[in-house]
Amino acid sequence: MTRITDLVARGVRLAVGGQPAGAPAEVPADFFQTSELRGTTRFDLPADAADFSAVYEEAQVSAPFHGYGVDRMAEILESKRLASLPREVRVAAVMASLEAAEVSLPQVIRDAVLRERALDAFVGAKQREADALKQRNEARVAVLRQEIESFVGEKGREIEGLKRASDGAAGAFSQLQLRKRQEEERLHAVLSHFVGDSENPIPRPA
Numbered sequence: 001m002t003r004i005t006d007l008v009a010r011g012v013r014l015a016v017g018g019q020p021a022g023a024p025a026e027v028p029a030d031f032f033q034t035s036e037l038r039g040t041t042r043f044d045l046p047a048d049a050a051d052f053s054a055v056y057e058e059a060q061v062s063a064p065f066h067g068y069g070v071d072r073m074a075e076i077l078e079s080k081r082l083a084s085l086p087r088e089v090r091v092a093a094v095m096a097s098l099e100a101a102e103v104s105l106p107q108v109i110r111d112a113v114l115r116e117r118a119l120d121a122f123v124g125a126k127q128r129e130a131d132a133l134k135q136r137n138e139a140r141v142a143v144l145r146q147e148i149e150s151f152v153g154e155k156g157r158e159i160e161g162l163k164r165a166s167d168g169a170a171g172a173f174s175q176l177q178l179r180k181r182q183e184e185e186r187l188h189a190v191l192s193h194f195v196g197d198s199e200n201p202i203p204r205p206a
Helices: 005-012 053-059 072-078 085-101 104-190
Strands: none
Touching: 005 072, 072 085, 072 104, 085 104
């Protein structure tokens, strides 16, 4: 729970002077308990959206009354004309602007609360999306690793089979060479009974 959410849950006490006539000293918690604050559970905007105004729009946060929302208050407080003045003077100027526009301070507070709730909902939605994506990716990574291990094992067995085949062929060839020499020795020995070594057509194996 954020600080502003906690404050809203307990009601908000106004601590500024120069309030518009009839403005309450406290804003009860039920002032904020409307369907506008329920927000949404899903946002199409990406988490890296550069402008929160798009978040507020997607959350259907209504425009502030007479345009006097928290942003307008910030503009007045930060204006060059008031920037060098004491805080009390700047606050009084804001309150005077609100009174002239017939906007109450609780309405401005409500605007800030709606925006904060929208941001909470946006962050929550993006967290759920990130968690879901992480879960899907981890599951996919596990499948890919299993496929890789299966592939490596299969190819390893194929490599071993090829090596055994090569070794077997090399061994069989070595045996063939030995048997060939033995046969040549036998043939040479048989003919050596009838012809001399120089006339023997079968060369003596080295």
